Amino acid sequence: DAGVIQSPRHEVTEMGQEVTLRCKPISGHNSLFWYRQTMMRGLELLIYFNNNVPIDDSGMPEDRFSAKMPNASFSTLKIQPSEPRDSAVYFCASSLARSEQFFGPGTRLTVL
Amino acid sequence: AQSVTQPDIHITVSEGASLELRCNYSYGATPYLFWYVQSPGQGLQLLLKYFSGDTLVQGIKGFEAEFKRSQSSFNLRKPSVHWSDAAEYFCAVGDMEYGNKLVFGAGTILRVKS
Numbered sequence: 001d002a003g004v005i006q007s008p009r010h011e012v013t014e015m016g017q018e019v020t021l022r023c024k025p026i027s028g029h030n031s032l033f034w035y036r037q038t039m040m041r042g043l044e045l046l047i048y049f050n051n052n053v054p055i056d057d058s059g060m061p062e063d064r065f066s067a068k069m070p071n072a073s074f075s076t077l078k079i080q081p082s083e084p085r086d087s088a089v090y091f092c093a094s095s096l097a098r099s100e101q102f103f104g105p106g107t108r109l110t111v112l
Numbered sequence: 113a114q115s116v117t118q119p120d121i122h123i124t125v126s127e128g129a130s131l132e133l134r135c136n137y138s139y140g141a142t143p144y145l146f147w148y149v150q151s152p153g154q155g156l157q158l159l160l161k162y163f164s165g166d167t168l169v170q171g172i173k174g175f176e177a178e179f180k181r182s183q184s185s186f187n188l189r190k191p192s193v194h195w196s197d198a199a200e201y202f203c204a205v206g207d208m209e210y211g212n213k214l215v216f217g218a219g220t221i222l223r224v225k226s
Contacts (some may be wrong), residue, residue, distance in 0.1 A: 042216065095212045106155050
């Protein structure tokens, strides 16, 4: 099993640019989660999907952030426009119903 | 709302010594509890989980945790720490009624001295 796949692993961009992070969940999993991890705020849940439908996006910091899951094997997290305070490690995780979450390796985003 | 408290931000233990990392949770119903480990630059890896049944659960890498409902605790233990256990450890409580949403503690950084 390939596990959760995230791309890119590292992203460096300039303030104001659009950033798109990608995630491929484990095949067969029906829940997908996007997290952000920073030193100051720790691990925060941004949004999660169940059967491709967004269930809870209360953690999305503001309208600059959006997430989609067009099918069961792909999700994107987009930041437009990006700001330096968005610099963080972004994790994607997936799970089966009522089971543990499996995390991807993360995308380290740096906004200059 | 659920919450998780990990009271120790940093812990340092000697290699070969025993380890206990504390975790307290707040949750109205029977909790689903997890411990994850994160090595530098890596994602989170599941160490063990408690859903129901035996309150002492065994995990990978020689770790175990005990669920104590009366104390709202789920402490992680290891009898003999190895240098490779140096990492950050996260306790989480799961709300299985709303998918598998997890609430994480702030984490405990474990340092192992030789």
